[in-house]
Amino acid sequence: MSTGTEILALTEGKSSHFIATMGTGGTITGCAQSLNTLSEEEGKKPPQIIGVDPIGSILKEYFETGKMGVPHTYKVEGFGEDFIPPATDFTHIDEIRQVNDEQCFIMARRLARKEGLFSGGSAGGAIQMDLEVA
Numbered sequence: 001m002s003t004g005t006e007i008l009a010l011t012e013g014k015s016s017h018f019i020a021t022m023g024t025g026g027t028i029t030g031c032a033q034s035l036n037t038l039s040e041e042e043g044k045k046p047p048q049i050i051g052v053d054p055i056g057s058i059l060k061e062y063f064e065t066g067k068m069g070v071p072h073t074y075k076v077e078g079f080g081e082d083f084i085p086p087a088t089d090f091t092h093i094d095e096i097r098q099v100n101d102e103q104c105f106i107m108a109r110r111l112a113r114k115e116g117l118f119s120g121g122s123a124g125g126a127i128q129m130d131l132e133v134a
Contacts, residue, residue: 003027004034013039015047019129021079021122022051022059022096025088032092051096052129054080054104059088060096076104078122097132099125 007015018035020028032049039046053060057080061069071082076099101121108124111117 002034004031004038007031007035008038008042013042013044017050017133018047019050019052019126019133021126022053022057022088023079023081023122024085026085029087029089029092033089036092049092049094050129050133051093052079052125053096053098054125055098055100057081057098059084060098063090063093063096075101076121076125078120079125097129099128103128 007018015035018028018031020031022028028049028051035049036046051059051063054074054076056072056074058069058071059081061067062084068084074080104121104125106124107128108119108121111119111124111127117123
């Protein structure tokens with residue numbers, strides 16, 4: 001619950017969305033659980049929880065259909081899966097959106113060039129989705 005508590009404190013409970021890449025599912029599940037619980041305790045609307053999944057991973061398809069899809073190769077590392085991780089609790093996720101390799105790597109390069117942040121493709125994917133949702 002500590003990450004969710006910290007997010008709520010830093011945003012003064014005014015965050016409308018929580019967007020995170022999905023790998024093992026631990027971060028998005030844990031944050032979603034705590035953000036929902038803490039928001040309700042404070043009488044505030046919980047943020048919309050959006051997972052980011054690379055095209056080629058099976059998590060989005062499983063979330064939407066309940067069926068195991070066929071994974072395809074993708075180059076971005078750090079998120080996406082070809083199995084359903086036990087730490088992922090889809091009941092706390094409102095939506096899953098996908099990004100492709102090109103979007104991830106272009107955004108990672110943009111972060112380095114414009115912000116001086118040296119990150120990987122998974123961070124690029126998360127920021128790409130942040131901008132799309134915003």
